[in-house]
Amino acid sequence: MTTPPSPHPSSRLIRGTALPFAVAACVLLSGCSGTGGSGTDTAGAADTGRLKLALVTHASKGDAFWLLVKKGAEAAAAKDGVDLTYSSDPDATGQAELVRDSVKDGVDGIALTLAKPDAMKGPIKEAKAADIPVVGLNSGIASWQSEGVLEFFGQDESVAGRAVGEKLDAFKAKHALCVIHERGNVALEARCAGVKKSFTGETDMLYVDGTDMDAVSAGVTDRLKQDPSIDEVVMMGADFALAAVKSVKAAGSRAKVATFDLNQDLVKAVQGGDVQFAVDQQPYLQGYLAVDSLWLYKTNGNISGGGVAPVLTGPAFVTRTNVGAVAKFAANGTR
Structure with missing residues (x-):
């Protein structure tokens, strides 16, 4: 989320691997050309029966977190042999x-x-009316069932937030600044609410414009200068945490930085001690499971969680003591 939203939402078709093999088999069997006595070429007219799936997120253009979600979705699409359109x-x-x-x-x-969630009510109803199954991922764990979504894959952000608050207590922090980069995002709000609920120290909230990383850095820097008692900055994403590291230095603060989510650069920051810890909700897994679940539902009627419970992908803490186990996957671009 280091760049402003694109005026034109991104969209592209991601194809699985089954089609090339189907074409090759068709050629070997010589039964798909359609060139018989009539001389009419009907190649490509047959219905391959491939599923068409769509993944629609609230991502901003270029956000590294959502690239992981998309990469997981692509992997599932390739495995299942489906056509996947991604847009955000x-x-x-x-x-x-x-x-x-x-x-x-x-x-x-x-x-x-x-x-x-309120913005999705109408579209979800339209999808259900058209007999199109809908699954949720990442955000909306408190509302997916009431909205009529079939399954949900993600992290319970309230639980994750409370876990972070407890972790701050273990680090003997006294005054936390919880920074939200998208006002009204239910997942981010739930995280900070969870931190505030379990952390025994003082918790302040700061809202910044996540589409402008310079503004994020400036906002955190200003708050740290205003209140030197802040000894912990909690960010909502890897890129924002890296910006906060710069803010701490610019403010001359002794505050530590912790964050939700991680990427390859954040893993290095944890290894180097610039970031205390990260909460990994495994975005690659969220994208993968969401696409794979639709394929399973359409081909075998399976419903993960039985339709009554979410499938949790986090939280998992990544600290300096265990970051080595994650680093190799982060280097591959899948964590």
């Missing part, structure tokens, strides 16, 4: 329209995030 828009209204576009396109299933 950080604006709730824009995301809702992307979901409606997927319904109009007649996809066989939709995976979406519920960062702002």
Whole structure:
């Protein structure tokens, strides 16, 4: 989320690996050319029966976290041999329209995030009316069932937030600054609320514009200068945590930095001691499971969690003592 949202939401088709083999088999059997006595070429006219799935998120363009989600979704699409269209828009209204576009396109299933659940109510109803199954991922663990979503894959952000608060107590922190980079995002709000609930020290909230990393850095720097008693800065994403490290230095503060989520650069920051710890919700796994679950539902009627419980992908703490086990996967771009 280091760049402002693109005026045109990103969208692309991700194909699985089954089609090339199907074409090769077709050629070997010489039964798909359609060139018989009539001389009419009907190649490509046959229905391959491949599923068309859509993944629609609230990601901003270039956000490293969502690249991991997409990469996991791509891996599942390749394994299952499905056509996957990915699109995103950080604006709730824009995301809702992307979901409606997927319904109009007649996809066989939709995976979406519920960062702002109210905006998704209408599109989800339209999908259900069109007999299109919808699964949720990443955001919306408190609302997926009430919205009629079939399954959910992600982290219980309230639980994760409380775990962070307890971790801060273990580090003997006294005054935490919890920084939210997207006002109204239910997942981010739940994280900070969880921190405040379990942390026995003082917790302050700071809202910043996550689409402008310079503004994020400046906002954190200013607050640290204003209140030298802050000894812990809790960020909501890897890139924001790296910006906060610079803010701490710029402010001349002794505050430590902790964060939710991680990427390759954040892993290095944990290894080097610049960031105390990260909470990994495994975004690659979220994308993978969301796509794979739709394939399983359409091909075998399976419902992960039985439709009554979410499938949790986190939280898992990554600290300096265990970061080595994660580093090799981060280097591959999958953690």
